[in-house]
Amino acid sequence: MEIRERILEAAARVYAVHGYRGATTRLIANEAGVNEVTLFRTFGSKDSLFEELARGHADAAVVPDLPAVPVDPERELTRWCRTVLAYLTQHRSFLRKSMSEMEERPLAAEAACRGPHCAGDALARYVEALKAHGLAKPEGETDTAISMFMSSLFGDAMCREMMPGAFPEPAHDAPARYASCFLRAVGVRRRASRKPRTSAA
Amino acid sequence: MEIRERILEAAARVYAVHGYRGATTRLIANEAGVNEVTLFRTFGSKDSLFEELARGHADAAVVPDLPAVPVDPERELTRWCRTVLAYLTQHRSFLRKSMSEMEERPLAAEAACRGPHCAGDALARYVEALKAHGLAKPEGETDTAISMFMSSLFGDAMCREMMPGAFPEPAHDAPARYASCFLRAVGVRRRASRKPRTSAA
DNA sequence: CGAGAAAGCAAGTACCCGCTTGCTTTCCGC
DNA sequence: GCGGAAAGCAAGCGGGTACTTGCTTTCTCG
Numbered sequence: 001m002e003i004r005e006r007i008l009e010a011a012a013r014v015y016a017v018h019g020y021r022g023a024t025t026r027l028i029a030n031e032a033g034v035n036e037v038t039l040f041r042t043f044g045s046k047d048s049l050f051e052e053l054a055r056g057h058a059d060a061a062v063v064p065d066l067p068a069v070p071v072d073p074e075r076e077l078t079r080w081c082r083t084v085l086a087y088l089t090q091h092r093s094f095l096r097k098s099m100s101e102m103e104e105r106p107l108a109a110e111a112a113c114r115g116p117h118c119a120g121d122a123l124a125r126y127v128e129a130l131k132a133h134g135l136a137k138p139e140g141e142t143d144t145a146i147s148m149f150m151s152s153l154f155g156d157a158m159c160r161e162m163m164p165g166a167f168p169e170p171a172h173d174a175p176a177r178y179a180s181c182f183l184r185a186v187g188v189r190r191r192a193s194r195k196p197r198t199s200a201a
Numbered sequence: 202m203e204i205r206e207r208i209l210e211a212a213a214r215v216y217a218v219h220g221y222r223g224a225t226t227r228l229i230a231n232e233a234g235v236n237e238v239t240l241f242r243t244f245g246s247k248d249s250l251f252e253e254l255a256r257g258h259a260d261a262a263v264v265p266d267l268p269a270v271p272v273d274p275e276r277e278l279t280r281w282c283r284t285v286l287a288y289l290t291q292h293r294s295f296l297r298k299s300m301s302e303m304e305e306r307p308l309a310a311e312a313a314c315r316g317p318h319c320a321g322d323a324l325a326r327y328v329e330a331l332k333a334h335g336l337a338k339p340e341g342e343t344d345t346a347i348s349m350f351m352s353s354l355f356g357d358a359m360c361r362e363m364m365p366g367a368f369p370e371p372a373h374d375a376p377a378r379y380a381s382c383f384l385r386a387v388g389v390r391r392r393a394s395r396k397p398r399t400s401a402a
Numbered sequence: 403c404g405a406g407a408a409a410g411c412a413a414g415t416a417c418c419c420g421c422t423t424g425c426t427t428t429c430c431g432c
Numbered sequence: 433g434c435g436g437a438a439a440g441c442a443a444g445c446g447g448g449t450a451c452t453t454g455c456t457t458t459c460t461c462g
Contacts, residue, residue, distance in 0.1 A: 003408090003409085034409085034410090035409065035410050035411070037409085037410075037411080038408085038409060038410075041408085041409085
């Protein structure tokens with residue numbers, strides 16, 4: 001692998017555990033299996049290394065897309081929710097660190113927020129589509145519901161490991177529960193499972 | 202004020218901005234208007250100062266109580282929600298730091314979680330009371346709703362300042378919206394405002 | 403094979419951090 | 433007014449951190 005990428009990945013790992021101040025150049029170089037001098041030759045300074053790290057992380061944030069034309073809201077949203085939650089959970093330490101450094105390194109916090117922010121926008125568009133297709137009630141406070149839904153994913157990813165018991169169990173079922181609860185809140189009727197030929201009145 | 206408390210409060214302020222590693226004893230002593238040596242004479246070490254700080258913070262976490270017998274859920278819950286959200290918002294920097302230091306100082310993270318955890322328990326008891334008095338539907342997935350509600354408060358407090366626009370506006374109305382959305386989710390019917398003499402069927 | 407680039411290595415600089423020491427000043431009750 | 437406790441002050445110690453320098457090793461490509 002390119003030495004540049006090896007250092008960046010090592011920096012991400014060390015940063016996720018120790019934060020910016022604790023992620024010393026020695027530690028990062030060691031983790032990357034690289035001489036510390038090489039780190040400085042490659043990136044110039046610790047600051048610019050982390051600048052690039054934040055940029056890369058923001059660019060790489062995957063926001064799965066929701067269909068423009070909703071067909072099976074429960075299923076589609078559960079799937080989306082699972083992906084977003086998995087992403088947030090996987091990067092929880094990194095995100096926690098970045099957000100906690102808001103006061104000292106605001107750009108890092110901003111970069112960390114970009115992914116989730118886009119996800120929220122995608123969800124809002126999806127709910128508009130639900131309304132447009134008569135699947136969701138148009139009157140509800142959907143903005144509040146969306147905000148609560150996104151916070152739920154965020155809270156689950158950030159806090160579950162330190163507050164077990166405060167989140168839906170088992171963890172694997174959480175996405176379905178969040179999605180179902182959200183859909184009820186925006187007035188989407190639950191379908192009978194797995195497309196029965198006729199709907200029960 | 203006692204010198205002990207002055208140092209503790211200064212430590213909390215500095216810590217909220219710079220985190221544990223950034224909160225140097227020099228900085229804390231300066232903020233407290235105290236000689237650095239006095240800090241060490243009083244607390245012995247930086248570690249034990251922060252130990253005491255975490256303990257004090259956990260003990261001082263105020264969890265407002267909800268009535269054992271619910272009368273006006275919308276009103277009661279909005280009020281409770283406002284208090285909890287205000288607490289979380291006021292201490293957001295402190296909490297962000299403590300939670301982000303989960304890997305290096307797990308006791309700090311645990312202490313920071315204690316308050317919110319108790320709040321969640323109080324809410325769960327309240328919902329049980331709602332059910333017992335026939336005000337909430339007993340069948341719903343109330344656990345998920347509670348978890349989402351608590352996450353909403355957490356997410357709002359932690360992220361609003363760095364993601365304006367992703368949360369209910371104006372901020373002052375957020376508690377009422379969260380409460381209302383939650384009550385709908387657990388099947389509490391909205392009352393006509395302000396106790397009309399007869400209830401409309 | 404040989405030149406140049408890339409990486410390693412050892413050492414060093416200037417500064418910061420937690421913490422200590424030795425001493426002086428201030429203050430309060432008897 | 434005086435003795436003792438509490439706080440201040442100046443200096444320093446050992447170790448860590450970002451970053452630099454000067455030199456050697458290794459690899460690549462023509």
